[in-house]
Amino acid sequence: MSKKVVIIGAGHGGIQVVASLREEGFDGEIVLIASEKEMPYQKPPLSKGFLQGKQSEEAILFRAATYYENNNIHLRLGEEVQQIKVSEKRVVTSSGETISFSHLILATGANNRKLVFNGTEAPNILYLRTLNDAQVIAQRLESSQHIAIIGGGFIGLELAALAAEKGKQVTVIEAQTRLMERVLPAVISTTFQQTHEHNGVRICLNSHIEQISNEGIQTKEGFIQADLILAGIGVIPASSLAQEAGIVCENGVVVNEFQQTSVPYIYAIGDCANHYNVFAGKNIRLESVQNAVDQAKVAVNHILEQPQAYRAVPWFWTNQYHLKLQMVGISAGFDEYVLRGEIGSDKFSVYYFKNKQLIAVDSLNRAADHLNARKLITAGISPTKTQIEDLAFNLNDCL
Amino acid sequence: MPTITYIQNDGTAHQVSLPMGATIMEGAVQNDVKGIVAECGGSCMCATCHVYIDEQFLDLLPEMEEEEAEMLEGASAEIKPNSRLGCQVRVSPKLDGIIVRIPEKQ
Ligand SMILES: Cc1cc2nc3c(=O)[nH]c(=O)nc-3n(C[C@H](O)[C@H](O)[C@H](O)COP(=O)(O)OP(=O)(O)OC[C@H]3O[C@@H](n4cnc5c(N)ncnc54)[C@H](O)[C@@H]3O)c2cc1C
Ligand code: FES
Numbered sequence: 001m002s003k004k005v006v007i008i009g010a011g012h013g014g015i016q017v018v019a020s021l022r023e024e025g026f027d028g029e030i031v032l033i034a035s036e037k038e039m040p041y042q043k044p045p046l047s048k049g050f051l052q053g054k055q056s057e058e059a060i061l062f063r064a065a066t067y068y069e070n071n072n073i074h075l076r077l078g079e080e081v082q083q084i085k086v087s088e089k090r091v092v093t094s095s096g097e098t099i100s101f102s103h104l105i106l107a108t109g110a111n112n113r114k115l116v117f118n119g120t121e122a123p124n125i126l127y128l129r130t131l132n133d134a135q136v137i138a139q140r141l142e143s144s145q146h147i148a149i150i151g152g153g154f155i156g157l158e159l160a161a162l163a164a165e166k167g168k169q170v171t172v173i174e175a176q177t178r179l180m181e182r183v184l185p186a187v188i189s190t191t192f193q194q195t196h197e198h199n200g201v202r203i204c205l206n207s208h209i210e211q212i213s214n215e216g217i218q219t220k221e222g223f224i225q226a227d228l229i230l231a232g233i234g235v236i237p238a239s240s241l242a243q244e245a246g247i248v249c250e251n252g253v254v255v256n257e258f259q260q261t262s263v264p265y266i267y268a269i270g271d272c273a274n275h276y277n278v279f280a281g282k283n284i285r286l287e288s289v290q291n292a293v294d295q296a297k298v299a300v301n302h303i304l305e306q307p308q309a310y311r312a313v314p315w316f317w318t319n320q321y322h323l324k325l326q327m328v329g330i331s332a333g334f335d336e337y338v339l340r341g342e343i344g345s346d347k348f349s350v351y352y353f354k355n356k357q358l359i360a361v362d363s364l365n366r367a368a369d370h371l372n373a374r375k376l377i378t379a380g381i382s383p384t385k386t387q388i389e390d391l392a393f394n395l396n397d398c399l
Numbered sequence: 400m401p402t403i404t405y406i407q408n409d410g411t412a413h414q415v416s417l418p419m420g421a422t423i424m425e426g427a428v429q430n431d432v433k434g435i436v437a438e439c440g441g442s443c444m445c446a447t448c449h450v451y452i453d454e455q456f457l458d459l460l461p462e463m464e465e466e467e468a469e470m471l472e473g474a475s476a477e478i479k480p481n482s483r484l485g486c487q488v489r490v491s492p493k494l495d496g497i498i499v500r501i502p503e504k505q
Binding site: 023042044045048049055056058059060061062063064066067070071289290293317319324326365366367368370371372 | 420421425428429433441444446469470
């Protein structure tokens with residue numbers, strides 16, 4: 001029987017599946033089901049170029065509409081999969097239709113975690129995940145002057161930066177002791193905090209919210225006036241569909257090194273997939289373009305019977321003001337770090353070691369270091385401290 | 400709308416008309432020109448949108464910013480004097496007719 005691949009979700013993972021299948025010469029049927037009604041678009045620019053007004057809706061599309069026609073992809077926009085019938089190999093969509101598959105790929109991403117007080121969702125807060133969210137935020141940004149942002153993670157801080165650049169009064173409220181604490185070491189948090197403060201953003205750390213009203217936010221430490229409240233406080237993997245179908249879920253959909261779920265012909269990739277990551281040394285979920293794209297390729301290769309286990313080095317980036325931070329590897333658990341360039345300048349990289357092995361590199365405005373580090377970490381090569389510190393030394397020579 | 404001709408590494412040519420302000424990368428990716436990956440979606444963060452620009456048009460391009468130059472250094476294929484990152488070059492009327500070649504790998 002010929003293969004028919006159905007993909008749920010047209011984000012970074014879903015689109016890469018489609019592209020890779022056709023690039024690899026797959027000529028079977030492909031159905032791409034997307035709950036959003038817009039032509040599939042990329043999410044990272046939403047909190048960057050799009051809300052800055054530098055990138056249009058057109059510019060952030062993955063593909064022109066003709067791509068789907070030319071490549072014979074059945075793109076079903078504005079339709080949500082509501083049920084997976086595992087043993088029948090069918091999905092049921094919101095339009096009431098039943099679609100059969102030989103292979104199913106869950107690329108459903110994640111949903112924003114909502115702020116909850118005493119069991120009820122806090123009102124008046126906007127969250128950013130979709131183009132529609134971004135359009136609403138764009139309008140509200142126009143008409144607001146005092147903007148409070150709950151959460152000092154990547155999305156919250158990118159929003160803070162672009163609001164500050166629009167001349168708004170911005171306050172960031174973070175419960176932890178420093179910015180982006182979950183993934184970045186103190187040296188980098190400090191550089192970002194200073195840059196935000198320099199741009200007029202007020203940063204409240206160790207801050208605890210007590211109440212939210214139409215006028216603003218009451219924290220233990222004081223009142224913060226706000227006519228617009230945005231929050232970026234993490235995500236919840238979109239795995240309920242899988243869970244209801246009896247597929248094993250735990251912090252997302254659990255997959256093996258080929259992206260297969262507990263049902264061998266159903267795969268999960270991207271933000272929703274809980275996988276064993278060799279670079280983390282444990283099971284994790286990653287929320288990044290890299291992870292969605294690379295896992296899509298792994299799933300496709302497995303479907304096409306040319307299996308290759310997932311082993312891609314994680315990387316990620318964030319843009320705030322003139323600061324471009326690129327991260328590769330997973331730095332958690334490092335026991336030593338070496339600097340290339342000077343802290344306090346806007347251009348340096350931090351090389352993290354664990355048991356003398358290079359495990360991660362964060363590069364601030366040093367793109368060449370980042371690209372080189374991806375190769376070093378993939379190859380398992382650790383340059384010496386002297387080589388790293390010597391700006392005249394070309395680290396590509398280590399490869 | 401300026402027209403760009405993309406020549407894939409296998410020799411296949413695609414002619415694409417782009418709206419003003421679109422980038423060379425966007426034109427390629429959205430119209431299914433093979434060989435441009437553009438993992439980062441145009442943030443100048445991945446160097447997988449590397450292209451070779453026809454010599455004739457080189458002088459008409461916007462100057463390369465430092466970050467593009469740095470990123471380009473890390474591209475996978477051979478870097479030539481006419482190498483650019485497709486996401487950093489926006490089309491304008493004077494680039495009408497430009498020919499862009501795609502390298503063998505990204
Ligand atoms: C504002 C913002 C900024 C970001 N910035 C960066 C960045 O700078 N760098 C980076 O690497 N990553 C960034 N990310 C993360 C990155 O966008 C995600 O990791 C990536 O999109 C994950 O891809 P995915 O395919 O797993 O899911 P998504 O791209 O989220 O796509 C999932 C899609 O599935 C659809 N869907 C879900 N359930 C169903 C259903 N039942 N039926 C039909 N469709 C369904 C959803 O509507 C959604 O469109 C950012 C994310 C956001 C929101
Ligand atoms: S698209 Fe990533 S650098 Fe151009």
